[in-house]
Amino acid sequence: MRAVYFAWVRERVGKNEEALDPPAEVVTVGDLIAWLSARGEGYAHAFEKPHVIRAAIDRAHVKHDARIADAREIAFFPPMTGG
């Protein structure tokens, strides 16, 4: 799957997007956040407060208990501040 990052999540991770191939035990968005956090300092910083991180699967908002099995694109970003 493709992961995309926005705003300070993007800055802390240090990239706009990347291909991810998580192991089978990573089932939900929350699992993926925990798995990403262990990938290095930037990721750990980006996901240090998992509860504030918002996610979208294939361009629609999802909660952290959503399953990622069929996701083509998963996005991580801070709470939105548009308008």
Place this chain on the structure above:
Amino acid sequence: MRKVRVQGEDFDAAAEARALVAGRVDVGALATFVGLCRDEGGRLAALEIEHYPDMAEAEMARVVAAAEARWPLLGVTVIHRWGTLAPGAQIVLVAVAAAHRGEAFAAAEMLMDYLKTQAPFWKRARRPDGSAEEWVEAKSSDDEQAARWRAADPP
């Protein structure tokens, strides 16, 4: 009639509002809201607005659909800009046409409350003294404003 657009360039709010009602005789109320970039008393030099291009219009269309499901609206236009915006610049337009003012006002307010909390845009503030740019923090009051509409949704 539903128009949802994400763009870098400015918009003409009056022309967009006129287009919503042009040639119609069933519209009794047209509510237009424009959000502008403030200078925060001289503390803000510019806003940089980042967005998720593939998702922004889709999410804005979902927000408009939620308003249309709730009130009998005759037309909605929503435009949100991205990029670097100076104080005084227009950021967002919501225009709602309806038969009566009640639904036009209410729908415009709900659309803005939802856009602020649901549409994938992020603001970064640039300071006049050239200090490090800061991401604007989401306000819990915005979440509460948006939650009012959900609480009022019929079960």
